Structures are given as C-alpha cells and as structure tokens.
Amino acid sequence: MGRVPREAFVPPDLVGMAYDDAALPIGDGQTISQPFIVATMCALLELVGTEAVLDVGTGSGYAAAVLDELARHVVSIDRIETLAVRARRALDQTGHADVEVRVGDGSLGVPDRAPFDAIAVAAAARRLPEPLYEQLAPGGRIVLPRGGPGGQRLVRITRGPSGPVETASLACRFVPLV
Numbered sequence: 001m002g003r004v005p006r007e008a009f010v011p012p013d014l015v016g017m018a019y020d021d022a023a024l025p026i027g028d029g030q031t032i033s034q035p036f037i038v039a040t041m042c043a044l045l046e047l048v049g050t051e052a053v054l055d056v057g058t059g060s061g062y063a064a065a066v067l068d069e070l071a072r073h074v075v076s077i078d079r080i081e082t083l084a085v086r087a088r089r090a091l092d093q094t095g096h097a098d099v100e101v102r103v104g105d106g107s108l109g110v111p112d113r114a115p116f117d118a119i120a121v122a123a124a125a126r127r128l129p130e131p132l133y134e135q136l137a138p139g140g141r142i143v144l145p146r147g148g149p150g151g152q153r154l155v156r157i158t159r160g161p162s163g164p165v166e167t168a169s170l171a172c173r174f175v176p177l178v
C-alpha cells in the first residue's frame with residue numbers, strides 16, 4: 001500500500017483526504033474503499049505473488065492496484081463504464097498497466113480468464129454468486145462482504161478438497177453488488 005499513491009485514485013477535489021483512513025465518494029454513487037478494509041481483504045486472501053486474481057467492483061481501481069502489487073496478474077471488472085475508464089487511467093499513471101479492466105456484471109465472474117487463485121469482491125451480496133465459486137482454482141480464496149444494507153460481514157470462502165470452507169472476519173459496510 002505504501003507503493004500505491006492513493007491520491008491518483010480519488011477525485012481531484014478530495015486529494016487532500018486521500019490518506020484519511022476512510023471511504024470517499026468517487027461518483028456514480030460509488031466509493032473508494034477504506035484503506036483498512038482493503039488491507040484486511042488482501043491479508044485474508046493470503047497472496048504470495050504467484051496468483052491470478054479477480055477483483056469484482058473496480059471502482060476507483062485502488063484495490064486493483066494494491067492487489068497488483070501482491071499477485072502475478074489482476075483482472076478487475078466493474079459494471080459502470082465511466083468508473084472503469086477512470087480507473088484504467090489511474091492504473092496506467094501509477095505503473096499498473098498490467099491490470100486488465102473489464103466492463104460487465106462481475107457477479108458472473110470473468111469465465112474467459114478463469115480459474116482464479118483469489119477473488120476480491122468489493123460490493124455486498126446476500127450470498128456468494130455461484131459463478132465466482134466455480135471460477136476459483138482448487139485451494140483458491142474469495143473474500144466478500146456478505147449481507148444487506150442492514151449489516152454485513154467480511155467472509156473468506158476457500159475452495160477446499162471437500163467443498164467450501166468459510167471464515168468470518170470483520171463487520172463492514174459496502175455498496176451493494178447489483
């Protein structure tokens with residue numbers, strides 16, 4: 001995270017708040033996640049640098065950049081094209097041109113780039129979308145905020161030899177997965 005300039009991923013009028021440990025608005029009703037939460041998600045994914053990662057909910061592109069520092073390859077997808085275009089620019093400007101940014105419904109995963117060793121979901125869902133689990137490599141991990149507007153918890157789901165293995169982490173609050 002020390003290598004990723006967060007100010008490149010926030011709107012120009014909020015650059016002064018880029019290093020606050022807070023989520024910030026990025027337009028289209030969306031937010032750049034709180035740094036502490038990005039760090040927690042990355043820690044739960046236990047990346048060693050060799051992984052193919054899927055980042056669902058590109059938003060500003062900040063989490064994709066952090067994941068790019070920790071893994072071999074990152075594919076990031078958002079349903080809002082204007083955000084994806086802006087994220088692409090910020091990723092290019094900060095040395096993360098290798099991150100592949102897609103526009104589309106991330107709850108369907110990115111089948112043509114699967115399997116993934118790790119999947120980070122930055123939008124809350126009541127349950128894990130099945131295609132995401134199916135696109136996980138054996139031993140792969142997904143971290144997602146599970147729940148609705150009333151309350152969510154960050155959970156890690158690992159694709160184990162005899163099925164999903166779940167670990168609950170922090171309470172959190174994300175925008176909904178649409």
Ligand code: SAH
Nearest residue numbers: 032057059060063078079105106122177178
């Ligand atoms: N990781 C981002 C934070 C993203 S906020 C960052 O570091 O800035 C959540 C994002 O998820 C929003 O940009 C929203 O457009 C996106 N989103 C919500 N539902 C989605 C879906 N079904 N597919 C892809 N993206 C989705």
